Amino acid sequence: MSTLNATNIPMPREQLERVVRQVVRQQFAERLMSGEMQLSAAYSSNLVVNTSARHVHISQQDLETLFGPGSQLTVFRWLYQPGEFASEQTVSILGPRRRMIEKVRILGPTRSATQVELSYTDAISLGIDIPCRASGSLDGTPGCVLIGPEGVVEMKSGVIRAERHVHMSPADAESYGFKDRQYIRLRVQSDCATTFENVLCRVDPKVLMEVHVDTDEGNACNIVNATSVELLP
Amino acid sequence: MSTLNATNIPMPREQLERVVRQVVRQQFAERLMSGEMQLSAAYSSNLVVNTSARHVHISQQDLETLFGPGSQLTVFRWLYQPGEFASEQTVSILGPRRRMIEKVRILGPTRSATQVELSYTDAISLGIDIPCRASGSLDGTPGCVLIGPEGVVEMKSGVIRAERHVHMSPADAESYGFKDRQYIRLRVQSDCATTFENVLCRVDPKVLMEVHVDTDEGNACNIVNATSVELLP
Numbered sequence: 001m002s003t004l005n006a007t008n009i010p011m012p013r014e015q016l017e018r019v020v021r022q023v024v025r026q027q028f029a030e031r032l033m034s035g036e037m038q039l040s041a042a043y044s045s046n047l048v049v050n051t052s053a054r055h056v057h058i059s060q061q062d063l064e065t066l067f068g069p070g071s072q073l074t075v076f077r078w079l080y081q082p083g084e085f086a087s088e089q090t091v092s093i094l095g096p097r098r099r100m101i102e103k104v105r106i107l108g109p110t111r112s113a114t115q116v117e118l119s120y121t122d123a124i125s126l127g128i129d130i131p132c133r134a135s136g137s138l139d140g141t142p143g144c145v146l147i148g149p150e151g152v153v154e155m156k157s158g159v160i161r162a163e164r165h166v167h168m169s170p171a172d173a174e175s176y177g178f179k180d181r182q183y184i185r186l187r188v189q190s191d192c193a194t195t196f197e198n199v200l201c202r203v204d205p206k207v208l209m210e211v212h213v214d215t216d217e218g219n220a221c222n223i224v225n226a227t228s229v230e231l232l233p
Numbered sequence: 234m235s236t237l238n239a240t241n242i243p244m245p246r247e248q249l250e251r252v253v254r255q256v257v258r259q260q261f262a263e264r265l266m267s268g269e270m271q272l273s274a275a276y277s278s279n280l281v282v283n284t285s286a287r288h289v290h291i292s293q294q295d296l297e298t299l300f301g302p303g304s305q306l307t308v309f310r311w312l313y314q315p316g317e318f319a320s321e322q323t324v325s326i327l328g329p330r331r332r333m334i335e336k337v338r339i340l341g342p343t344r345s346a347t348q349v350e351l352s353y354t355d356a357i358s359l360g361i362d363i364p365c366r367a368s369g370s371l372d373g374t375p376g377c378v379l380i381g382p383e384g385v386v387e388m389k390s391g392v393i394r395a396e397r398h399v400h401m402s403p404a405d406a407e408s409y410g411f412k413d414r415q416y417i418r419l420r421v422q423s424d425c426a427t428t429f430e431n432v433l434c435r436v437d438p439k440v441l442m443e444v445h446v447d448t449d450e451g452n453a454c455n456i457v458n459a460t461s462v463e464l465l466p
Contacts (some may be wrong), residue, residue, distance in 0.1 A: 220429075
């Protein structure tokens, strides 16, 4: 994690703990990926809800257009899901109103198709009328322009609001009684208590259990100060 | 409404209808305020939910600091509540990270205390840690800097996220069985269906029935494409 070596100021306790957790998580992910550890032991009984800020998934071809031939994504921060990371690379997103959002992070590893995930607040600001879709379901979606340090990609489609969803392993799904592609509810207890319906279950043996909401949803329910979260049928 | 005279391009049907609705609403508000019309006849049975974008309520003193001595708010657009309007005046809001949000509209008429209402998305962008409060409940809240064309106001406090709320007359409250200051729920049916809890009832004989949510909440539930909305105990 090259970013750790770049700092020479005393690290606050909170930040240090976050880094330790990341290192543990990375090792943990490697043990999971190698098969050394079983997924059934990999998650705690606490439900993890993470808020996804605007981000980009990128194809290798588009990455090279934006950052130059032979470019590779490099790790800025490991994410909760094994093998997934926020990269050091960021791009600017330009919409039809000629407004721009700068420094939007690319998540790695690269994918087969480039995809931009925005909140409705972001999309309204950019002037793009985006649909709410499951990741990868990009037919008929609007495009935008990505601007990198070495080039520009004009996406014909691929800009979406990601449908609220929960990643879970088959064991998680069985223990909750949920099925793949089922819609369930997420209740968040806070001073802005909210129940989100239409939460898509995405069952996959390679994942840790984690709910993803976007920044509109996370801020609407004050998720960072939530006192409890629960999944309901 | 001076802004209407400024345009000399053909007006789209949708926009024309909106203007007609505004003129009717204005006349309607005047008849209400004069006592010519009764509030019990003033609302339809359809529940109105409006999304409040970031805005500022201003004291006369702060208005004059920002826009010059003797300044008055002028009407840009009448709001749903009788006598309330979005003014032609806007200010910039500066936060502690030295980031700024420009062109934030002042709502009129003037009030006894200046108050800034932001979404959490706005506040995070500015770097201000704001609480969720009922309008006017400003003790211990953070401040910010307001920048106008003629001056600057350094607010010591007054920046909040407005608690979700529903304005209703005593007749509305009685017909629903709700009481002033009671917390109720708002269910929004859409492709991002959501139930908001902790919705504050504000009963006042001078208001039309209207639910107010902020842009995080409105975008989280895709309120502009909602197929139904309902209030629940």
